[in-house]
Amino acid sequence: MAKSKTTNTTNPLGNTTIPPPVKPAVDDEITEEDSSIIKKDTLQPVKIDCPTNEVNRGKLLTKILDSLNNKPQTQQIKDSLTSWKNEAGYSIDWDTANKDYKPKYYATGDTNNVEITIYDSSCIIIGGLHTHPKGKDGYAPGPSPKDIFQLAEAFIYNPNFKHSFVLGADGTEWALSTNSNTGNTATIQQFISNFPPDSILNGNEWSNDYKLPNIEDGLYIFVDNLSRLLRDIFHYPKEKSQTYANLLLMKYYLNCEIDLYIKDDDGKMHKLDIELQYDNNNKLQDIKVQICN
Numbered sequence: 001m002a003k004s005k006t007t008n009t010t011n012p013l014g015n016t017t018i019p020p021p022v023k024p025a026v027d028d029e030i031t032e033e034d035s036s037i038i039k040k041d042t043l044q045p046v047k048i049d050c051p052t053n054e055v056n057r058g059k060l061l062t063k064i065l066d067s068l069n070n071k072p073q074t075q076q077i078k079d080s081l082t083s084w085k086n087e088a089g090y091s092i093d094w095d096t097a098n099k100d101y102k103p104k105y106y107a108t109g110d111t112n113n114v115e116i117t118i119y120d121s122s123c124i125i126i127g128g129l130h131t132h133p134k135g136k137d138g139y140a141p142g143p144s145p146k147d148i149f150q151l152a153e154a155f156i157y158n159p160n161f162k163h164s165f166v167l168g169a170d171g172t173e174w175a176l177s178t179n180s181n182t183g184n185t186a187t188i189q190q191f192i193s194n195f196p197p198d199s200i201l202n203g204n205e206w207s208n209d210y211k212l213p214n215i216e217d218g219l220y221i222f223v224d225n226l227s228r229l230l231r232d233i234f235h236y237p238k239e240k241s242q243t244y245a246n247l248l249l250m251k252y253y254l255n256c257e258i259d260l261y262i263k264d265d266d267g268k269m270h271k272l273d274i275e276l277q278y279d280n281n282n283k284l285q286d287i288k289v290q291i292c293n
């Protein structure tokens with residue numbers, strides 16, 4: 001059953017004051033003895049137990065990614081991450097005869113986007129994979145706002161298209177994955193009609209002309225502030241904070257029914273979650289990023 005929780009009338013963050021930008025802690029002056037500075041920005045997700053279906057989807061994503069990683073096209077794509085500033089990607093074809101996941105229709109894009117084939121009547125396209133090289137600015141290794149909507153739209157067009165893998169230039173491997181069954185397109189259809197991509201996005205990013213109810217700032221500024229909150233106050237790594245801010249938005253505001261997975265140190269894909277924790281006065285106390293065991 002779909003979550004009945006609706007977040008359109010309240011702001012889960014309440015009147016949390018997001019502090020102004022903090023100058024990064026003296027990059028050049030880190031000394032050996034000041035361990036507090038070295039520890040900053042390295043907070044890792046907390047491991048938690050998760051429902052079987054979420055764990056199983058992690059296993060499926062691991063299986064798909066492992067198959068793809070064995071293919072030369074994937075090595076080519078990984079090589080392009082370091083040598084090239086533009087995104088590259090391909091569709092993922094489920095080869096029923098050989099029970100194998102295969103790269104299909106390699107595509108290249110610009111610094112911020114690549115369009116891949118989402119449907120072909122001659123094969124079964126179950127998702128896509130693309131790179132996030134270090135472009136000129138605004139680099140985040142994890143999935144972008146546009147990636148979330150591209151997956152949603154692809155899924156509606158082709159219900160087999162359920163997974164979008166992203167390879168970051170820092171070596172991180174991510175996946176957006178729908179938690180709907182093939183027949184259950186209604187929730188994602190609802191998400192797209194509640195949040196039309198043309199108005200909520202500006203190119204690859206959140207549009208600042210878009211306002212969520214009860215939030216004063218435009219969406220771009222709001223999420224950027226969230227990202228800084230995660231980085232400067234809660235000490236999550238800088239390059240992951242943007243993606244974690246998107247995850248917070250996905251869970252508490254968008255109800256998009258799309259989940260975020262990451263490859264952990266064990267080489268397997270695990271679901272990420274994010275939780276807002278409050279004190280007795282309903283004031284935001286902590287933001288916990290969690291990862292499924």
Ligand SMILES: [Zn+2]
Pocket residue numbers: 130131132143144147166
């Ligand atoms: Zn992307």
